[in-house]
Amino acid sequence: MDPTHTGTTRTATGTPPGAGVSGSDRPRLARHVRLAFCRTRQRKILLHPETVVVLNASGADILELCDGRHTVTEIVTELGARYQSVPEDEVRQFLTRLVARRWLEVTDG
Numbered sequence: 860m861d862p863t864h865t866g867t868t869r870t871a872t873g874t875p876p877g878a879g880v881s882g883s884d885r886p887r888l889a890r891h892v893r894l895a896f897c898r899t900r901q902r903k904i905l906l907h908p909e910t911v912v913v914l915n916a917s918g919a920d921i922l923e924l925c926d927g928r929h930t931v932t933e934i935v936t937e938l939g940a941r942y943q944s945v946p947e948d949e950v951r952q953f954l955t956r957l958v959a960r961r962w963l964e965v966t967d968g
Contacts, residue, residue, distance in 0.1 A: 879955040880931050885966045886954050887927030892962045894922050907962060921950060925963060 880886065888894060893906040903919035905912040914922065920941070924934045931951060938945040957963040 879951050880958065880965055882930060882932035882935075883967070884931050885927050885929065886925040886931065886934075886958070886963045887966070888922070888925060889962055889964050894919070905962065918953065921953060925954075927966060 891908055895904055895906055896902070897904045897911075897913070900913055903914045903922070905914060905922065917938075920938060921934060924937055929937070931954065935945055935947045935950050938950070954963060954965075958965055
């Protein structure tokens with residue numbers, strides 16, 4: 860995290876119910892969550908204490924860009940460069956669900 864950044868960090872406790880992520884938000888994995896590659900499944904997985912989430916390709920691509928430096932808008936733009944069509948609302952819904960589960964933290968842009 861950039862020590863000079865003055866934005867605030869939101870988790871599920873700080874995000875009002877139903878509130879989504881904005882384009883200027885900078886998502887990153889929570890400290891207790893890791894993105895890894897499972898050799899057995901040959902897929903990316905999200906490791907959370909006592910939980911393993913097997914990700915599809917698009918979910919893994921989104922989470923690889925959730926490093927706290929990229930904004931949501933930049934993530935959508937980067938994915939748009941890789942693929943022909945990237946529904947921004949679906950990316951935001953995915954990120955919002957992960958924030959609600961406390962797997963992602965969001966810093967206000």
